[in-house]
Amino acid sequence: MKEPLWKRLPAGSVILEAGSAAKFKTGSWRSMRPKWIEENCIQCLFCWIYCPDMSVTVKDGKRGEFNFDYCKGCGICALECPGKKGNKAIVMEEEGK
Amino acid sequence: MGKIVAVTGNEAVAEALRQINPDVCAAYPITPATDLMQRFASFISDGKVDTEMVLVESEHSAMSACIGASAAGGRVATATSSQGLALMWEMLFIAAGDRLPIVMPVVNRALSAPLNIHGDHSDSMGARDSGWIQLYSETAQEAYDNAVQAFRIAEHLDIRLPAMVCMDGFIVSHSIERVEYIEDADVKNFVGEYKQVNPLLDLDNPKSYGPLILTDRYHEYKRAQHEVMTKVKNVVLEVAADFEKMTGRKYGLFETYRLDDAEIAIVILNSAAGTTKDTIDEYRDKGIKAGLLKPRMFRPFPYEEIAEALKHLKAIAVLDRADSFGGYGPLFSEICGAVMSIDKKPAVINKIYGLGGRDYLPDQAEKVLDELTGIANTGKVNIIKEYIGVRE
Ligand code: SF4
Ligand code: SF4
Numbered sequence: 001m002k003e004p005l006w007k008r009l010p011a012g013s014v015i016l017e018a019g020s021a022a023k024f025k026t027g028s029w030r031s032m033r034p035k036w037i038e039e040n041c042i043q044c045l046f047c048w049i050y051c052p053d054m055s056v057t058v059k060d061g062k063r064g065e066f067n068f069d070y071c072k073g074c075g076i077c078a079l080e081c082p083g084k085k086g087n088k089a090i091v092m093e094e095e096g097k
Numbered sequence: 098m099g100k101i102v103a104v105t106g107n108e109a110v111a112e113a114l115r116q117i118n119p120d121v122c123a124a125y126p127i128t129p130a131t132d133l134m135q136r137f138a139s140f141i142s143d144g145k146v147d148t149e150m151v152l153v154e155s156e157h158s159a160m161s162a163c164i165g166a167s168a169a170g171g172r173v174a175t176a177t178s179s180q181g182l183a184l185m186w187e188m189l190f191i192a193a194g195d196r197l198p199i200v201m202p203v204v205n206r207a208l209s210a211p212l213n214i215h216g217d218h219s220d221s222m223g224a225r226d227s228g229w230i231q232l233y234s235e236t237a238q239e240a241y242d243n244a245v246q247a248f249r250i251a252e253h254l255d256i257r258l259p260a261m262v263c264m265d266g267f268i269v270s271h272s273i274e275r276v277e278y279i280e281d282a283d284v285k286n287f288v289g290e291y292k293q294v295n296p297l298l299d300l301d302n303p304k305s306y307g308p309l310i311l312t313d314r315y316h317e318y319k320r321a322q323h324e325v326m327t328k329v330k331n332v333v334l335e336v337a338a339d340f341e342k343m344t345g346r347k348y349g350l351f352e353t354y355r356l357d358d359a360e361i362a363i364v365i366l367n368s369a370a371g372t373t374k375d376t377i378d379e380y381r382d383k384g385i386k387a388g389l390l391k392p393r394m395f396r397p398f399p400y401e402e403i404a405e406a407l408k409h410l411k412a413i414a415v416l417d418r419a420d421s422f423g424g425y426g427p428l429f430s431e432i433c434g435a436v437m438s439i440d441k442k443p444a445v446i447n448k449i450y451g452l453g454g455r456d457y458l459p460d461q462a463e464k465v466l467d468e469l470t471g472i473a474n475t476g477k478v479n480i481i482k483e484y485i486g487v488r489e
Contacts, residue, residue: 006317012196014295018303
């Protein structure tokens with residue numbers, strides 16, 4: 001018989017595995033979804049710096065798509081995005097629309 | 098055999114800490130525990146220990162630093178009293194929940210308001226639900242012996258829980274008594290090398306302490322914490338047996354005095370047990386079968402063993418040096434919990450005594466024993482909870 005869960009837990013709720021936060025897919029919390037409008041993007045990478053969940057992917061110094069496994073839809077990137085000539089390169093849309 | 102000295106309770110416990118030589122000590126001064134840490138700090142300044150002393154800006158920070166140092170992998174100690182313990186309160190639960198075997202002498206003192214620096218048990222009783230082991234000490238000798246044993250108990254691999262060693266402020270902490278010290282090498286050998294099971298400083302095996310655990314597992318972690326507490330009793334007895342081999346001094350979960358054939362008894366913690374024993378002797382001389390039970394381990398509370406020790410009595414008075422306002426005294430509640438399992442239940446009454454260092458004098462014990470004699474004869478209890486030693 002399998003031991004009950006409380007007997008299998010590591011003492012003191014210590015997490016013995018490094019980097020386990022990656023297993024926690026916070027994307028399911030999202031009710032608003034950021035949309036990237038590439039033609040308005042000046043590649044300043046503010047969105048990458050401000051995103052609290054490292055959900056803005058960057059490759060070769062240029063931003064790519066959002067990682068929706070972790071993006072919670074907080075809207076910080078859209079708020080901080082300067083865009084081009086007053087046109088935002090990130091807008092928030094309702095999830096599932 | 099070790100040296101026999103005349104020292105205060107604080108001095109004796111500071112000496113125990115010197116002999117144990119913890120890796121880290123974070124502390125903030127508060128009367129009457131100040132003197133204990135001040136003496137220990139002198140040992141550091143004089144190069145007698147190599148403890149890293151962290152002087153912090155509050156007791157909240159002191160306990161926080163202890164938690165960090167203990168999680169990092171060190172053997173950790175601190176000391177406090179009263180408001181200091183109260184300020185540590187939220188961190189106490191974290192130390193216990195994280196299973197960090199920090200050892201903390203608590204020099205019992207009243208809580209404000211009104212402001213009072215003298216001894217009562219309101220501080221440690223306020224922390225009784227924090228998940229710490231609590232040992233109480235009647236004398237400087239017991240405080241010293243409990244401090245040495247506390248490290249072995251707290252750090253035991255089946256336990257790994259923080260432990261408080263309580264002694265009465267001023268009455269014990271600042272009074273000079275005869276104390277028998279253990280040889281340095283014997284203490285060192287007794288407590289052994291400390292090895293943290295999950296040290297944060299083990300960089301090859303990174304780990305995290307203090308995660309967020311919500312409705313899916315919090316309840317299970319608490320279930321596990323409850324289980325650990327059930328194992329403490331045996332470890333305390335095992336450590337006491339080894340301690341007796343080394344010193345000849347015997348410790349248990351509680352001490353009994355002339356209790357075996359007694360009909361009435363007083364249950365009391367810490368230094369006031371001494372006065373009570375003297376009064377019991379006088380009553381025994383008068384042919385009254387009085388006895389005493391003094392709990393040593395208050396957390397976890399040894400309900401079954403205490404019930405066994407009290408089951409033949411007719412009447413018991415539980416004397417609390419702390420009040421739960423609007424409730425019964427904390428020790429009384431536990432004794433009632435223990436007595437619950439006895440078929441022929443003794444009558445139990447509660448007296449609140451000695452708050453804010455009010456002297457507990459033999460006449461108070463006499464009045465209680467007279468009342469118990471009456472209850473034993475008539476089976477009638479007039480008042481369950483009452484303050485004694487109140488000035489007219
Ligand atoms: S903040 Fe806006 S403009 Fe800057 S890189 Fe991100 S999307 Fe592009
Ligand atoms: S909405 Fe929030 S979480 Fe998602 S990419 Fe933007 S900043 Fe990151």
